[in-house]
Amino acid sequence: MVLIASFWSTQSSSAKIPALPVEPLVTPTDPSASVETLPDTLAESRSDTRTQHHEVQPGDTLSSIFSRHGAPTSDLYKIMETDVEYLALETLQPGTQLRLTFDNQDRFTELALVLDSARTVFYTRTDDDQFEYRRMEADTHWVSEVLRGSIEGSFYVSAVKAGLTAHQIASVNQLLEHRLNFRRDLRAGDQFAVIISHEMTDDQSTGKTRVEAVSLKRGSRTHTAFRFEDGNYYDQNGKSVLPAFRRWPTQTSYRVSSHFNPRRKHPVTGRISPHNGVDLATPIGTPIFSTGDGIVQRVGNHPFAGKYIDIDHGNAYKTRYLHLHKILVKKGQSIQRGERIALSGNTGRSTGPHLHFELHVNGRPVNPLKADIPTAADIPSEHAKAFKEDASYKLAVMERAGSRSNLMLAGARVSFD
Ligand SMILES: [Zn+2]
Structure with missing residues (x-):
């Protein structure tokens, strides 16, 4: 018998990892x-x-x-x-x-x-x-639920049946695809469970969700991934499950013609006009590579940004590439780290050929040449104990939750009797 003591949220207990703060982006001039x-x-x-x-x-x-x-x-x-x-x-x-x-x-x-x-x-x-x-x-918090299922047919079909969305299934795939082959390795009856968090304001969902944990039992082996506060995912032993990001979206490094600068002053107006990426002095036609595995979220042509690509790397990370000469991928396409996605150019409003490259972590632009990026390293040792406690707790929740009802958890730990 499993008793769910009201609620559990990712922000509440000390062993838990607080959600990264989301602060309003306000311009300092106001x-x-x-x-x-x-x-x-x-x-x-x-x-x-x-x-x-x-x-x-x-x-x-x-x-x-x-x-x-x-x-x-x-x-x-x-x-x-x-x-x-x-x-x-x-x-x-x-x-x-x-x-x-x-x-x-x-x-x-x-x-x-x-x-x-x-x-x-x-x-x-x-x-x-x-x-x-x-x-x-507005202030938001995350409310979690456990979704469980067993494999009948493909993983995709089984996961839809368990209540996961296509986007969540893509995230789960990304988290475990380097450990197992979803097409070949799964057998009917293999069990899986996923903890999904929903972002909420006081009274309503914002529509954003993220995968907190996943466990997939295949024969006698269980594959797991747990989200840590750095936005990366680790297995229950604290080993990274995602491949490292590349630092540069190009084959070699290029001169930085304009640095990342959230406080940049506009040369004409003198107002704060942030530069949310780095400009790399790439000649027209330079091959551009995705810096991580991901899914093409948008391609477009903007009067000032020119031809551009947004790539969603799952969960916390996103990259953006502007002023392209030629786009080689389509919206919705799944791509691998290091895959050629475009040729750099000089489209939109641009003072010369260059690539404007952005990295977003948890919805905010960061310096792509300096930011911490997933390096396929283990969990930092000072966090190892808390992480493992949290992981085994989530694992217990995923294993013990009733398979029929999907359980909403938030605010306090689940208790078992
Ligand atoms: Zn730029």
Whole structure:
């Protein structure tokens, strides 16, 4: 008999690893922004402004939305110029919520884009008639559940039956594919269990989920992976399960023509205008390689970023490659570390041939040439004890959870009797 004592969350107990903090990205030039935490009330609270809500419909474009609401195209152009370091507006799809705000002279002053229930980004007119980017994040926490199943047919079909989404199945695949062959090695009746965390604001899901732990029993062997606070995954002995990342997306290193700099001052306006990646002085046609295993999340062509690729490396890591000459991969394609994905170029607004390369960890850009990247090393020894305790606890949860009901766990440890 298994008793579930209410809830368990990834942030609550000492042996547990706290979720990495998600802080709002606010531009330092706007001191008031750091105290605003409720994205929804910003525009409406000013009585002298008017806010138009727009839900993106199939066939909408940003220019059609702007003209429909009477906002100038020249402002849209400036906003896209600001967005080149974020590409947040590239995520628009039917159902996305936008808000356009106008002042009492009916002048367009702000575009808000709701990314999910916890995150909104704003493009706000500045005194010198440019648009400044701000991002606001509500506090979130993670709530976990255990999903279990046994192999009947393919792993994919069995995992869907157990309640996993396609994205979660891809993550599980990535975590264990270097230990076993999902097509060949699994037999009917092999057991698996996965702990999935859901990101929540106070009252609702943001739609983000992540794999906390996975265990797959194949014959007498059990393959496992557990997420650690560094965003990497280790087996129950603390050995890394993911292959290392490459540091450079090129065959050799190139001169850095512009460094990563979250505090960069714009040469003309003097305002803070972050550089969220590094610029490598690659001649046009230089082969570009994915720095890790992953799935192509987006390919696009942006007026300022040029031809670009986003790669999701599963869970915490993402890379981005801009100003490409030629893209050699398709959206949704699965790629290996070191696979050729593009030829570098000079597309979009660019002062000369180069590759702009970004690395994001937990949704935030970091210096790709300096950041800690998975190196296929073991868990740091000072964390080994806590990690192993946590791993055996999660393993017990996965093994003991009832197979019928999927158990929501958060807030406190599960207790057994
Ligand atoms: Zn750049």
